[in-house]
Structure formats: C-alpha cells, structure tokens
Amino acid sequence: MKEVWEIIVEKYFSFGRSVSSNQLARVKVRNAIANLCEEYLTSPDMVLKFEILPSSLPYAVEVLSDETLTSKYVLQQVSESCFEARLLSLGVFE
Numbered sequence: 699m700k701e702v703w704e705i706i707v708e709k710y711f712s713f714g715r716s717v718s719s720n721q722l723a724r725v726k727v728r729n730a731i732a733n734l735c736e737e738y739l740t741s742p743d744m745v746l747k748f749e750i751l752p753s754s755l756p757y758a759v760e761v762l763s764d765e766t767l768t769s770k771y772v773l774q775q776v777s778e779s780c781f782e783a784r785l786l787s788l789g790v791f792e
Contacts, residue, residue: 704756720757727757728764735771735783742787749780 727750738746750758758781762773772784 723754724757724760727754728761728766731758731761731773731781731783732767732770735767735785739771739783739785742785744785746783747776747780748783752779755779 731748734748735746738744755778759775761767762775762781767773768786770786772786773781775781
C-alpha cells in the first residue's frame, strides 16, 4: 500500500516538477529499458532481470504498459524495484 501511495504522491503532488519534466523522466526510463532489452535479449527464452532506482520507480511502473515496449517485450515487476523482461514470442504458422 505504501508503494501505491508514493506513486500517487509523486504523480499528483510533485511540487517543483513540471509536467514536461515528468514526461521527460518517463521517456528516459522507457528508452533505458528499451535499450537494455535490445542489447541483451536475443531469443524468446532469455530473461533479463534489472533493477530500477527508487527515484525512477514511478516512471518505470507507468511505462510497463507502453505500447513501444509491449509490442516487443513481456515486462513484469517481480518485486518493489526489480523487473523481468522477455522477448515477445510471435507464433507464426506456415
């Protein structure tokens, strides 16, 4: 429950941070995750485990459902700051 409250406070009561700086931070986190996945995931059976800094955690949770990432990878949060990524497997039948 504490995590949810922190995300709500960060999102709606982020004093001193503009909407554009929040968007910029979200894009930076999304691009960092995408770059890690592109670099280390080469087959669908590989699993990439990574940890997000506490200051970037609210943005990481938001980008888990971003279409840019979900179209290529299966992402899931396994603990408060740890995440797993897998290459999306497309079943193509001939």
